[in-house]
Amino acid sequence: MPYNNTIGNIANIPYWMGSQNPLYNIIGIIIYVIIISITFSIFGYVVGWLERKLIARAQNRHGPTYVGMWGFLQNFADLVKLLAKEDIIMERADKLLFMVSIPLILALSVFVILLFPYSPSLQATSLNFGLLIILTIIAFFPITLFAAGFSTGNKFAGISAQRSVLILLSYEIPTVLVVASIVLISGSYNMASIVASQSSYYYVLLVPIGFIVFFIALLAEFERPPFDLREADSELISGWLTDVSAPYYALALFIDYARMFLGSILIAILFFGGWLGPSFLPPFFWIVAKAFIISIFIIMIRATAFRMRIDRILRFGWEWLIPLSLINLIIAYILFV
Amino acid sequence: MVKLKVDRDALLGTISKMKSEGWEFLVKITAVDYKDHVDVLYIIRDLAKSKDEILEVTLQPTDLWLPTIFNIHQSADWYERELSEMFGVEIKGRLVPRLFLEKWDGIDPPLRKSFVWDSTYRTSDDKQ
Amino acid sequence: MTITRINIGPVHPSTHGVIRLVVDLDGDTIVKVEPHVGFLHRGVEKLAETRMYMQIPPYTEKLDYVAPLAYDEAYVATVEAALGIEVKERAQYLRVIELELQRIASHLLGIGTLCNDIGQMFTTFMWAFKDRDMVLDLLQEATGSRMFHVNMRLGGLHSDVPPDFVDHTISLMDYMEKRIVHYEKYIEKNTTFKERMVGVGVLTKEKAIELGVAGPVLRASGINYDVRKNRPYYVYDKFHFNTKTLYDGDNFSRYKVRMLELKESVRIIKAVARAMPDGDALGMPIKLRSPNPVNRIAVVSRELPRGECLLYMVADPQKPYRLSIRSPNMINLAAISHMAKGARFADLFAILGSLDIVMGCIDR
Structure with missing residues (x-):
C-alpha cells in the first residue's frame, strides 16, 4: 500500500512536505488548512449561487440578477446584510447553548472536511482508520443539531430538532452498512487506499445498490429535500432556524453548504474514484469537480421533490434502505471478497 | 324559494x-334587524331536489334568544357564533364563545341598526 | 399522554392569509385543531348598508382577492334580482366567459399553493402562476384591469370586449388544455404527492352534509351539487358540461376535483366563445340612479371557484338595507377541526391547502 502510515502518527501529517522537521510540518498544516478552507468556501459560494440560479431556471424565473454579473454577488450582499443586522437571542433561550451549538456544527463539518484526502500530495493525514473517524464525527451531528434546536426554546425548533434526530439516527445505519461493503471490497479504512484501489473500476459500478442507498441516506442525513423536515417551511416556519437571526443565521446557512460539500466529497471518494482522472489536470481538480457535479444533482432534486412525511421517511429508512444495504453488503462479500 | 314563519318554540x-324529510343541509343562518324586531333566518336545503327553504323566526329586541340547533346541524356552529356576536342574539343550550369576528368587547352588536358607527368609532385623525 | 399545544399563525408561511390555528399534538398526531378567524374582518356587510348599490362592488371584490370577478358578479346579480333588471344576452355570454376564466385563474393558484404546502419548493406554484398570469392578461384585455376588475354593471358590463378577444380566448384555451394535462402528469405521477394526499383528511359524505361544506370540498365527498348545474344561471344550461364528483373525500379528491373542473372550464369557455352573439353588452353607467327595487328580498346563489356563495339582500331604494353573505370558505374552514383530527402534524397543512381558503372571504 502506498500510504502506509500508522495510526496516531499525527506528527507526520504533511508528509508531502518531504520532511520530518516539525516547523515545516506546522507550516504545511497551515498551508493545507488555508487551501482547503478557500476551496470549500468558494465551492460553497458557487454552489449557493447556482442553487438560486438553477432552481430559478427550473421555475421560469431569473433568480438573482442585480448584484454582480448574473447576480453572482447576491449571496455576498445577503451575507453582509445578515452580519450587519442585530442578533436577537430570545429571553427563553439557553444562551450559552444557543451561542455554542451553531458554530459547533460548522466546526464539526469543517473538521471532517479537513480530514479528507484531496490528492496523493494534499491530505492532512493518512490515518488507517480515517473513514471510521469521519463516520464517528458525523454521528455527532444529531447531538449538536438537537442542541441547536432546543436551545432556542421555540416549539417549532423543538419539533424540528426531534424530527432531525429521528431521521439522523435511522439513516446512520444504512450509511455505515454501505461503507462496510466498500471497506470489504477495498480491504482498508484508509480513504487514500480506497481511492487508489478504484484505479480500474469505480466502486459505483461494483456496488450500484450501495451507491443509491448511500446517496439517499446522505440526502436524509444532511436534510436536503425531499427529507428537509428540519426546515420544513410550510409546517415549521423555519424549523430550527425560527428564532435564529443575523450572524447565527448566516452561519446556519453556511452549514448547509459545508455539509453538502462534505457529503459530495465523501461520495466522490467512496464511489467515484476521488482524485483519479485524466492527468492533464491536477488530481485536486478532479475530486472537486466530481463533488461539484454531485452537488448540482443534489440541488436539482430540491427543485422538483415534494417533502415526505416523518413517519414515511422513517418507514422508508427501516423497510427499504436498511434491508437494501444489508443485501448490498452480502453481494459485495460474495462477489468481491 | 319558500319562506316559512316559525315560532321560536317550534x-x-x-x-x-325537516331534517328527517330530507332537508338535511344547512346553508346559512343570518339575521336582519328591522329596528322594531329582528328576523333570524335559517336557510335549509334539500340536496336531492336542490330546493331551498327559509325558516324565519321573529324576535323582539327585548327578548333576543334562540335555542341552539347545533345538535341537529353541526354546521350551525360558526353561524351561531357569528349571530350571537353580530346581532347580540343569545344562543341557549350550548356554550357559545361570544367573540368571533370582531373581538370587541362591551359594545353594541355591530350589525344591529342601533350600532352608531360613524360617530363612536371615528379615529382622532378624522376629527381634525 | 403529553399534549403539546402549538400556535400556528396569524403569521405563518402556509396559512394563506391571517388565520390562527391552535393545535394540540400528541406526539405527531393531531388531537384537536381550533381555528381562530377574524383578523381580516372589514365589516363589509355593515359597510354595504351605508353605500349606494354600485358603490359596493369594490368592497365585495376584495372579499375573495384570488377570484374577485366572481364575487363582483355574485353581488351585481343580487342587485339585479332585487331591482328586476334583465341582463343583455351578449353580456350573459361574456359574463360566463369571464367567470370561467376567473375560475381557471383561481384553481391554478389553488393547486400551486397546495403543492407548496406539501413541501415542494415553489416549482408548481411558479408554473401555475405564469399560466394564471396569461389568464389575467386575457381578463385585462376584457376588463382593463388585472386584479380588481369592477367590470359588472347593472344589466351588462362596463365595457364590451375588443374584437379579437374571442380569438385570443380560444387560442389561450388550446394552450391551457396542454398545460393542464402537463400539470396532471407532473403532479400525479409523483409518489410522494400521492402518499401525502390519498386517504388523508377524509370527509365522508354524511359528514360533509352535516358540516355543510361547499364547492369542490362538497363534490370531492361524493355530493353532486353545483349551482351551475342545479340552478343554472345565464347561459350555463345552453352548453353541455359535466360537474365532477369524486367519492373518496380525501385531500387527493379535493385536488382532483379542481383539476377536472379546470378542464371543464376550458370546455365551457371554448363553447361559449364560439357561440357568442353580436349585440350590445353594456350595462347601466354608475352615474345613473338605479331604479327602485321590485323585490324587497333577493336571494342569489352562485358557484364561486371556492364553493357556493349565497347572498341574501333586503333592498331599500338606492342602497341595501341588509346584505348577508354566505362565505364558502368559512364553512370549509370550520370543517378542518373534523378533518385534521387524528392526522399527522404535517398533514394539517396539506388539508389546509386542499381546502384552498381565502381569509378575506371568511372574515368579511
Missing part, C-alpha cells in the same frame, strides 16, 4: 322534522 321541532 323551531327545534320544525328543523329536526
Whole structure:
C-alpha cells in the first residue's frame, strides 16, 4: 500500500512536505488548512449561487440578477446584510447553548472536511482508520443539531430538532452498512487506499445498490429535500432556524453548504474514484469537480421533490434502505471478497 | 324559494322534522334587524331536489334568544357564533364563545341598526 | 399522554392569509385543531348598508382577492334580482366567459399553493402562476384591469370586449388544455404527492352534509351539487358540461376535483366563445340612479371557484338595507377541526391547502 502510515502518527501529517522537521510540518498544516478552507468556501459560494440560479431556471424565473454579473454577488450582499443586522437571542433561550451549538456544527463539518484526502500530495493525514473517524464525527451531528434546536426554546425548533434526530439516527445505519461493503471490497479504512484501489473500476459500478442507498441516506442525513423536515417551511416556519437571526443565521446557512460539500466529497471518494482522472489536470481538480457535479444533482432534486412525511421517511429508512444495504453488503462479500 | 314563519318554540321541532324529510343541509343562518324586531333566518336545503327553504323566526329586541340547533346541524356552529356576536342574539343550550369576528368587547352588536358607527368609532385623525 | 399545544399563525408561511390555528399534538398526531378567524374582518356587510348599490362592488371584490370577478358578479346579480333588471344576452355570454376564466385563474393558484404546502419548493406554484398570469392578461384585455376588475354593471358590463378577444380566448384555451394535462402528469405521477394526499383528511359524505361544506370540498365527498348545474344561471344550461364528483373525500379528491373542473372550464369557455352573439353588452353607467327595487328580498346563489356563495339582500331604494353573505370558505374552514383530527402534524397543512381558503372571504 502506498500510504502506509500508522495510526496516531499525527506528527507526520504533511508528509508531502518531504520532511520530518516539525516547523515545516506546522507550516504545511497551515498551508493545507488555508487551501482547503478557500476551496470549500468558494465551492460553497458557487454552489449557493447556482442553487438560486438553477432552481430559478427550473421555475421560469431569473433568480438573482442585480448584484454582480448574473447576480453572482447576491449571496455576498445577503451575507453582509445578515452580519450587519442585530442578533436577537430570545429571553427563553439557553444562551450559552444557543451561542455554542451553531458554530459547533460548522466546526464539526469543517473538521471532517479537513480530514479528507484531496490528492496523493494534499491530505492532512493518512490515518488507517480515517473513514471510521469521519463516520464517528458525523454521528455527532444529531447531538449538536438537537442542541441547536432546543436551545432556542421555540416549539417549532423543538419539533424540528426531534424530527432531525429521528431521521439522523435511522439513516446512520444504512450509511455505515454501505461503507462496510466498500471497506470489504477495498480491504482498508484508509480513504487514500480506497481511492487508489478504484484505479480500474469505480466502486459505483461494483456496488450500484450501495451507491443509491448511500446517496439517499446522505440526502436524509444532511436534510436536503425531499427529507428537509428540519426546515420544513410550510409546517415549521423555519424549523430550527425560527428564532435564529443575523450572524447565527448566516452561519446556519453556511452549514448547509459545508455539509453538502462534505457529503459530495465523501461520495466522490467512496464511489467515484476521488482524485483519479485524466492527468492533464491536477488530481485536486478532479475530486472537486466530481463533488461539484454531485452537488448540482443534489440541488436539482430540491427543485422538483415534494417533502415526505416523518413517519414515511422513517418507514422508508427501516423497510427499504436498511434491508437494501444489508443485501448490498452480502453481494459485495460474495462477489468481491 | 319558500319562506316559512316559525315560532321560536317550534323551531327545534320544525328543523329536526325537516331534517328527517330530507332537508338535511344547512346553508346559512343570518339575521336582519328591522329596528322594531329582528328576523333570524335559517336557510335549509334539500340536496336531492336542490330546493331551498327559509325558516324565519321573529324576535323582539327585548327578548333576543334562540335555542341552539347545533345538535341537529353541526354546521350551525360558526353561524351561531357569528349571530350571537353580530346581532347580540343569545344562543341557549350550548356554550357559545361570544367573540368571533370582531373581538370587541362591551359594545353594541355591530350589525344591529342601533350600532352608531360613524360617530363612536371615528379615529382622532378624522376629527381634525 | 403529553399534549403539546402549538400556535400556528396569524403569521405563518402556509396559512394563506391571517388565520390562527391552535393545535394540540400528541406526539405527531393531531388531537384537536381550533381555528381562530377574524383578523381580516372589514365589516363589509355593515359597510354595504351605508353605500349606494354600485358603490359596493369594490368592497365585495376584495372579499375573495384570488377570484374577485366572481364575487363582483355574485353581488351585481343580487342587485339585479332585487331591482328586476334583465341582463343583455351578449353580456350573459361574456359574463360566463369571464367567470370561467376567473375560475381557471383561481384553481391554478389553488393547486400551486397546495403543492407548496406539501413541501415542494415553489416549482408548481411558479408554473401555475405564469399560466394564471396569461389568464389575467386575457381578463385585462376584457376588463382593463388585472386584479380588481369592477367590470359588472347593472344589466351588462362596463365595457364590451375588443374584437379579437374571442380569438385570443380560444387560442389561450388550446394552450391551457396542454398545460393542464402537463400539470396532471407532473403532479400525479409523483409518489410522494400521492402518499401525502390519498386517504388523508377524509370527509365522508354524511359528514360533509352535516358540516355543510361547499364547492369542490362538497363534490370531492361524493355530493353532486353545483349551482351551475342545479340552478343554472345565464347561459350555463345552453352548453353541455359535466360537474365532477369524486367519492373518496380525501385531500387527493379535493385536488382532483379542481383539476377536472379546470378542464371543464376550458370546455365551457371554448363553447361559449364560439357561440357568442353580436349585440350590445353594456350595462347601466354608475352615474345613473338605479331604479327602485321590485323585490324587497333577493336571494342569489352562485358557484364561486371556492364553493357556493349565497347572498341574501333586503333592498331599500338606492342602497341595501341588509346584505348577508354566505362565505364558502368559512364553512370549509370550520370543517378542518373534523378533518385534521387524528392526522399527522404535517398533514394539517396539506388539508389546509386542499381546502384552498381565502381569509378575506371568511372574515368579511
